Amino acid sequence: MARERHDYDDIPGTFVFDAERSRQGYGINMFCMSLMKDDNRRAFKANEAEYLKKFNLTPEQTDAILKRDYNRMLELGGNIYFTAKLGATDGHSFQHLAALMTGSTQQDYASMMLAGGRSVEGNRSRSGKNAPSKYLRAAGGKKTASAGKRKAKPKSKTRSAKRK
Amino acid sequence: MPAIGAALDNGKTEEPYWKRIFSGFEKSQEWMRGTKPDVAIIVYNDHASTFSVEMIPTFALGCAAEFPPADEGWGPRPVPVVKGHPALASHIAQSVILDEFDLTICNKMEVDHGMTVPMNLLFGKVEKSGHWPCPVIPLAVNVVMYPPPTGHRCFMLGRAIRKAVESYPDDLKVVIFGTGGLSHQISGPRAGLINSKWDKNFLDNLSNNPQKLVKIPHIDYMREAGAEGIEMVMWLIMRGALDDKVEEVYRFYTVPASNTAVGHIILANRGRGGARKSAAKVKRPAGKLKRAAAQAKVERIRG
Numbered sequence: 001m002a003r004e005r006h007d008y009d010d011i012p013g014t015f016v017f018d019a020e021r022s023r024q025g026y027g028i029n030m031f032c033m034s035l036m037k038d039d040n041r042r043a044f045k046a047n048e049a050e051y052l053k054k055f056n057l058t059p060e061q062t063d064a065i066l067k068r069d070y071n072r073m074l075e076l077g078g079n080i081y082f083t084a085k086l087g088a089t090d091g092h093s094f095q096h097l098a099a100l101m102t103g104s105t106q107q108d109y110a111s112m113m114l115a116g117g118r119s120v121e122g123n124r125s126r127s128g129k130n131a132p133s134k135y136l137r138a139a140g141g142k143k144t145a146s147a148g149k150r151k152a153k154p155k156s157k158t159r160s161a162k163r164k
Numbered sequence: 165m166p167a168i169g170a171a172l173d174n175g176k177t178e179e180p181y182w183k184r185i186f187s188g189f190e191k192s193q194e195w196m197r198g199t200k201p202d203v204a205i206i207v208y209n210d211h212a213s214t215f216s217v218e219m220i221p222t223f224a225l226g227c228a229a230e231f232p233p234a235d236e237g238w239g240p241r242p243v244p245v246v247k248g249h250p251a252l253a254s255h256i257a258q259s260v261i262l263d264e265f266d267l268t269i270c271n272k273m274e275v276d277h278g279m280t281v282p283m284n285l286l287f288g289k290v291e292k293s294g295h296w297p298c299p300v301i302p303l304a305v306n307v308v309m310y311p312p313p314t315g316h317r318c319f320m321l322g323r324a325i326r327k328a329v330e331s332y333p334d335d336l337k338v339v340i341f342g343t344g345g346l347s348h349q350i351s352g353p354r355a356g357l358i359n360s361k362w363d364k365n366f367l368d369n370l371s372n373n374p375q376k377l378v379k380i381p382h383i384d385y386m387r388e389a390g391a392e393g394i395e396m397v398m399w400l401i402m403r404g405a406l407d408d409k410v411e412e413v414y415r416f417y418t419v420p421a422s423n424t425a426v427g428h429i430i431l432a433n434r435g436r437g438g439a440r441k442s443a444a445k446v447k448r449p450a451g452k453l454k455r456a457a458a459q460a461k462v463e464r465i466r467g
Binding site for chain 1: 212216220236349354356358360361362376382383384386387391423425
């Protein structure tokens, strides 16, 4: 069955762990939970493919785990708090996993974080919805309230014009 | 947060990278020592420790006498067992369920870094053989599986908790911590996202205009503050438990701590008749609740 479409599918580079993925990825996440125990970590390391047979995984899920394709695991229903346990079993830091998922080296990723992280600008939407949230624009203290209003009016006009 | 916990547990708090973060909590620890709460209600999220994916309660209240630190795969954090306040917790459960919030009651529950790290940040270091300064009532919120409760629902639950605390027969000084990330995304190709402008705005409105925040839809949190930034809804439970108008006692915000922004804000109800109230926030923020003597109808919030 095709995945239902959601507004958040428009966010780039993001696999939202929703109820559907939670159902679909139950085996992946329970496998990851099993790695909390040392005996299980050893059994997994001794024969990964064999160990994975206990978890009712699809061939795609098994493949993603064996290849350590973390983004694919998320897409197939894994959740990052769970898949991080697989990374830990491999002896990797969380930052290593984050770098892997973003396709950069750990050093580049670490430098990006030290410089303030990945900017939201240009990263809000796959379909061009790159205007800041109206809640962000409306927010703010008293000082900026009047400036904010002035700005907001022309913007909202532009937006409604676009819609038409 | 796990990285902050590791820095605490491994004695790295004096290293320059971490000192910048930990020093931001010194004033708050001082405030907490001065406030001397009788109880702390801590809103937090479990990270695949107690709840896994087998059961995913939206709101789970810890009513047990104690909550052992969870083994998250590397052994439990070296902190004392967290003592609960079963009498107040069950009173809250009864009150808020009748107010139409369908809580899950946990009479047995372990607590992970999502709760114990904020406790260390606000209570300071506590040896494993020692004692936390006050009993704690954990309130675990599902923010791992989408959808978490809405911001509005969280805010209203905070109000209901306040009402419950105020109707409790004993006069207790209660602080409430809202915890969770500010902007951060730790999953997928967009991992590393930080939106300081969003965070600052959120903190401004948390102080002055929380009604603006309760309207924010989930999609906006996820777009602007990251897939995991949706944890910010937990702060609204804390905020709902406070007065509409509060005093901002302290605020701290920095980027980055490992993969996230870190900040916290202490809000206190404005005292009446000379009483100071406060709210706390947590490690991310803690809000402080207040508690009032039901009979006297005087709120002394604080803490």
